[in-house]
Amino acid sequence: MARMHTRRRGSSGSDKPAADEPPEWSDVDADKIESRVVELAEQGYDPSQIGLKLRDEGVTGTPVPDIKLATGKKVTEILEEHDATADVPEDLRNLMERAIRLRRHAERHPQDYQNKRSLQNTESKVRRLVTYYRGDEIDADFTYSYDAAVSLLEE
Template structure:
């Protein structure tokens, strides 16, 4: 797949193994996994960080290679069930953080043309993603502004 703001192709990456069930050595109860997911979310971890912590640390010492295979639900679905999901989706939040960082850099270095373009591209991605999430996961009235992004990030 081609990259969004350049004329180059993206780099290829590895795929997950095609399996229908979790490995035999990872036989943790679904309820214990869900409790650990909610506990990690309450500690302030994002869904991707929760997945990595479950992969590395596991539940009760047993690693969980894939939450969806083990429980039948994605991490975000588990968080929604327990009302622990973040107010804005993780990918949008990460783009907002980046835009705030780039804007702060641009205030300090106004002649930096490369970062000016990077800021424009990031803000474009934010608007596109906000249109995708509007109504379902964010307010209908959500509109990107630097001030609003700064409030949400801090």
């Protein structure tokens, strides 16, 4: 599939190996994994960072290669059960932070036309995601603007 704002196609990546159960060397209890996920979320980590942290460090020193195989739930499902989800979804938050950085750069460097184009593309992606999440994850009357993004991310 082609990229959204260019004519190039993406490079193919590797697939995860198909497995039905966690490996034998990773025998961590599912309750311990869930408590560690909630603990990391309270420390301010995003769901993708939590997965990487558990993969690298583990719960009690034993790495957890796949949280969904070990617990039967995704990281976001665990966070929803324990009411530890963020106000804004992770992908939307990252795009908004990028748009804010690009806007501040454009104010300092008005002749940077590549930055202006990148800002337009990023804000377009943000608007698409806002319409996707509107009503479920964010307010039904939320519309993206620079000021709204700054106030939303400062909270």
